[in-house]
Amino acid sequence: MQKPLILIANDDGAYSKGLATVINMLKPYGDLFVCVPEQGQSGQSQAITFTRTLQVKKLKDEPGLRFYVTDGTPTDSVKLAFNKLLDRKPDFLVSGINHGSNSSISAYYSGTVGAVLEGCFHEIPSIAFSLLTHLEDADFVAAEKYARRLFEWVLSLEDKSDVCLNVNIPYLPENEIKGIKLCRQTIGKWQEEFLEQEVDGEIRYLMTGSFVNFEDGAEDTDEWALKNGYIAVVPLSRDSTNHDKLKKLKDVSIF
Amino acid sequence: MQKPLILIANDDGAYSKGLATVINMLKPYGDLFVCVPEQGQSGQSQAITFTRTLQVKKLKDEPGLRFYVTDGTPTDSVKLAFNKLLDRKPDFLVSGINHGSNSSISAYYSGTVGAVLEGCFHEIPSIAFSLLTHLEDADFVAAEKYARRLFEWVLSLEDKSDVCLNVNIPYLPENEIKGIKLCRQTIGKWQEEFLEQEVDGEIRYLMTGSFVNFEDGAEDTDEWALKNGYIAVVPLSRDSTNHDKLKKLKDVSIF
Numbered sequence: 001m002q003k004p005l006i007l008i009a010n011d012d013g014a015y016s017k018g019l020a021t022v023i024n025m026l027k028p029y030g031d032l033f034v035c036v037p038e039q040g041q042s043g044q045s046q047a048i049t050f051t052r053t054l055q056v057k058k059l060k061d062e063p064g065l066r067f068y069v070t071d072g073t074p075t076d077s078v079k080l081a082f083n084k085l086l087d088r089k090p091d092f093l094v095s096g097i098n099h100g101s102n103s104s105i106s107a108y109y110s111g112t113v114g115a116v117l118e119g120c121f122h123e124i125p126s127i128a129f130s131l132l133t134h135l136e137d138a139d140f141v142a143a144e145k146y147a148r149r150l151f152e153w154v155l156s157l158e159d160k161s162d163v164c165l166n167v168n169i170p171y172l173p174e175n176e177i178k179g180i181k182l183c184r185q186t187i188g189k190w191q192e193e194f195l196e197q198e199v200d201g202e203i204r205y206l207m208t209g210s211f212v213n214f215e216d217g218a219e220d221t222d223e224w225a226l227k228n229g230y231i232a233v234v235p236l237s238r239d240s241t242n243h244d245k246l247k248k249l250k251d252v253s254i255f
Numbered sequence: 256m257q258k259p260l261i262l263i264a265n266d267d268g269a270y271s272k273g274l275a276t277v278i279n280m281l282k283p284y285g286d287l288f289v290c291v292p293e294q295g296q297s298g299q300s301q302a303i304t305f306t307r308t309l310q311v312k313k314l315k316d317e318p319g320l321r322f323y324v325t326d327g328t329p330t331d332s333v334k335l336a337f338n339k340l341l342d343r344k345p346d347f348l349v350s351g352i353n354h355g356s357n358s359s360i361s362a363y364y365s366g367t368v369g370a371v372l373e374g375c376f377h378e379i380p381s382i383a384f385s386l387l388t389h390l391e392d393a394d395f396v397a398a399e400k401y402a403r404r405l406f407e408w409v410l411s412l413e414d415k416s417d418v419c420l421n422v423n424i425p426y427l428p429e430n431e432i433k434g435i436k437l438c439r440q441t442i443g444k445w446q447e448e449f450l451e452q453e454v455d456g457e458i459r460y461l462m463t464g465s466f467v468n469f470e471d472g473a474e475d476t477d478e479w480a481l482k483n484g485y486i487a488v489v490p491l492s493r494d495s496t497n498h499d500k501l502k503k504l505k506d507v508s509i510f
Contacts, residue, residue, distance in 0.1 A: 122444060162499075241439040
C-alpha cells in the first residue's frame, strides 16, 4: 500500500520554525511534499497571481520529503503543487504552523488558512495550525504535541469528508493548556489604527490594529476557547452563502 | 437630514470603466467616497498589507464626490477609508463593477468581493457587482441599469442587517437578460493549467485555468443562473464556520 501523501503549505516562508516543526511532526505519517512561498507572505488571504509568471525552485528531494519553494502566494504555491508538481492527488493538506493567531475573522486575511481552503476546494482533508505568538524563535514543543494529536484524530475519523479545520493554539506551557475545543468562528472585526510615517516628505500609513470581539463571553467561540487556555478547532465551510439571509431575502424579493 | 454616505471600492483600479459606471450610477443616491487601489489588483482576495507603509493620494474633492487612491490592496483601501479617511461611518459599501466573473468560488479569490466582506465586518450593507467580461471597454449599459435596480431594492429593504451581496451579471444585451435570481454559491474548483514559459533560461509558470462545477444543473446556484441568462445575487456570510460539520465532529470527538 502506498504511504499517505501529505502536502504541506504555509505563509511564513521556507525557513520558518513553524514549518520545520510541522515537517518534523508529520514525517512518521507519510511522504511529505512541501510547497511554500520562499519568503514570508503573511496576510495574503487567498490571493492568486495570474498577471506574471511564477518561479519554482526545488530545495530538497530526499526519500519521504520533497521540498519546493515559489515566489507566489500561499494559494499560488498550493495550486502549483496540485496542478503541476505532484504526480498524484495528496491525501492531506497541512498548513503552518503559523507564527501568530488566525482566529475569528483573522482567518479571512490569513495566507495559512487560505492555503487550507484551497485543499478543501480540492476535497482533501485540510488543517491549518497557528500558534498565538509572532516570535520567530517561538517554543513549539507543546504546539507540536497537540498538532500531532489532532492530526491523529483526523486520521482516525471514519468520515473524512469536509474536514477543513482552522486550529489555533494558545502560547502556553504544555501543562497550562486545558484541552481542545471544537468551536465556531467568533464574529468581530479589526479596528485599524494607521500610524502616520513621513517618507521622503510624504505621509504614508502603516496598518496596525486591535481586534474587537462582537461576542465577548460566548463560550462556543474560538476567541473564548483561546482566552481560557483551550486549543480552538473551527471547521471551515467552502460555501460562503448566508443561507438564513438567502431565505429571508427570498421572502421579501421584488424580482 | 444627512445624505447617505456611500463608500465605493474595487479591484480594477482608479481608471476602470466599471468604476466610472458605478460612480455615475450612485451619484443620485448620496455622497460618494471612492477609495480604491490606483492600479489593478485582481485576484487579491482579502489580502492586507502590514509589512510596509501605504500611500494615499487624493484625486478629487468635489461636492458629492471624494476620490482617493492607494498603493495597497482593495481591502487595505477599504480599511484606510473606514479608519483614517472617512469622518463618519458610511451607510453603504459598493464594490465594482468588476470586469470579469466573481461567481462560485471565484468570490474567494476576488479583491472586489474581499472589499465587500470588509464592509460586512463593519456591519454596513455591502454589495459587490461583477460583469461577466474582461473587456476593458465593456458595454456597461445593461449592467448599470440592473445594478441600479438592485441598489434601489437594498435601499427599500426594511431589514438591512447582514446585507452582504455578491452580484454577478451576465454579459448580454439588456433584452436578453431574463431577470434577477437570489442564489446560493456553487460548489466547485478551478482546475489550473500552468503554462511553462522560459524567462532568461529559467522555466517559469503562468496560471491559467478552467472552472469545474461540482453541481452542474443545480438550479438554485449562481452558476446555473448565469448560464441561463439571469443575474445571480448571492448573500454572503461573515461566518465561515461549517456548522453541520461542527455538529458531526462534536459527536465523534475524542477530546
